[in-house]
Amino acid sequence: MTSIACRPLSGNACVRNSPLDIGPIGISLLDGLRVALWGWGREGRAAYRVLRRRLPTLPLTLFCSAGEVEEARALGDALLTIDSDASVEHLSRFDVVVKSPGISPYGPEAVGAAQRGTRFIGGTALWFAENPDARTICVTGTKGKSTTTALLAHLLRAGGHRTALCGNIGMPLLELLDVQPMPEFWAIELSSYQTRDVAASGVSPEIAVATNVFPEHLDWHGSETRYVEDKLALFVDAKPRIAILNESDRTLVALDLPGSEVVFFGGPAGWHLRGDVVHRGEQAVFDTSGLPLPGRHNRGNLCAVLAAIEALGLDAAALAPHAASFQPLPHRLQTLGTRDGIVYVNDSISTTPHASLAALDCFRTQRVALLVGGHDRGIDWTGFAEAMRTQAPAAIVTLGQNGPKIHALLAPVAAATGFALAETGNLHEAVATACDLLGGDGVVLLSPGAPSFGAYRDYTERGRHFAMLAGFDPETITAIPGLGIG
Secondary structure: OOOOOOEEOOOOOEEOOOOOOOOOOOHHHHOOOOEEEEOOOHHHHHHHHHHHHHOOOOOEEEEOOHHHHHHHHOOOOOOEEEEOOOOHHHHOOOOEEEEOOOOOOOOHHHHHHHHOOOEEEEHHHHHHHHOOOOOEEEEEOOOOHHHHHHHHHHHHHHOOOOEEEEEOOOEOHHHHOOOOOOOOEEEEEOOOOOHHHHHHHOOOOOEEEEOOOOOOOHHHHOOHHHHHHHHHHHHHOOOOOEEEEEOOOHHHHOOOOOOOEEEEEOOOOOEEEEOOEEEEOOEEEEEOOOOOOOOHHHHHHHHHHHHHHHHOOOOHHHHHHHHHHOOOOOOOOEEEEEEOOEEEEEOOOOOOHHHHHHHHHHOOOOOEEEEEOOOOOOOOOHHHHHHHHHHOOOEEEEOOOOHHHHHHHHHHHHHHHOOEEEEOOOHHHHHHHHHHHHOOOEEEEEOOOOOOOOOOOOHHHHHHHHHHHHOOOHHHOOOOOOOEEO
16 A cells, blocks of 8 residues: 655654554554544444543544434533534544544545545554553454454463453453453454554564455455455564464465464364364364364364464463363354244354355254345355255245345256245344244254344344344343453
């Protein structure tokens, strides 16, 4: 990316006319600058609390939605200005905007403001700049990153190590700023919305793990190429001491990382699966057949975890058996229970066709009605449709914004192979249709392969609604075990 010369702010601080080329900046450097927050979700609220605690006299402006204005006003902060118009004109009044991860830096408002000199940073960048000596293990990947991060924290804690589980998994890093005593290790999940923040902080992680890379979040990133570049910035730009990479992923294998030691998992020389048994090279270490990790892909994630633990200098083989006490995360191939002969499985986290295929593979010996479809962000479902020629379940029910497109791709395949295919408008109709098609015997699998935006706030809300429609209490399925420090 071409840099544009920076202009002074105050003292030695400066901004650059690029939303990503932002350089390192700590919280203390914000003092005396014109600072705004953009976004009032959990990340935005965490950033506000930290800035107000560290810089109590700093005037702040919050850009939030019209529906969030009253909540923000209720804070009673005389130094907080609230603005629901995040336009180029308004954003460009500020030297620094602390942006929530869900807001794309490639949108016209952010790009326009950056061209006028506004500097955009994220809470992840602020946390890393404030904690340069923390022993961090950052986990990213298109799929599997949450389970991998949670399993990593679980095994480290089982070994007696005080460990933080945080990041994109459900606890912003800034919520844990200034905690005492400091954890020995930080298991941090990072989405593609956050990986560049680490590089921007000027701090390199001790270890960075990548589970896999394939297209997702194209609406946020703008293109598949940019998505991959943003995701891999954690390795290429942040330069971790050790990079743990999946040897079965061609994109990861092709990386050139001269600033990092590279360790592969998933291949015969490292931690890998043979059948159900985890091996370290030629040595058989642990039988995974009884683990609470549904799907071969999740057991492969265990290999990533063990490689990371070994890279920390710990005895990974000794900790591996503790995976048996791991509590699976909600909305990830989560079996809710059985009603009237039907087993309901909640895989609402599935937001790509690749994830839906992996979910189907877990139930290949059972009669399954698969629910697919949601927000249309331009992902190609052709490969999924072709896979249904040999991997089709008993029935597929489409729904959501991209449901008609998926249905059109699947119709000729269904006619040729004989699986049942139905089109519905929403999740309520989809669940009822799936039950009818199964006739009281089988698995209703919600693995939509698409985001939930529009119909739901996020995948969690979608999964809760699915649980309610299936006759289960949504309150019992939403908690992520182990968040925070333990």
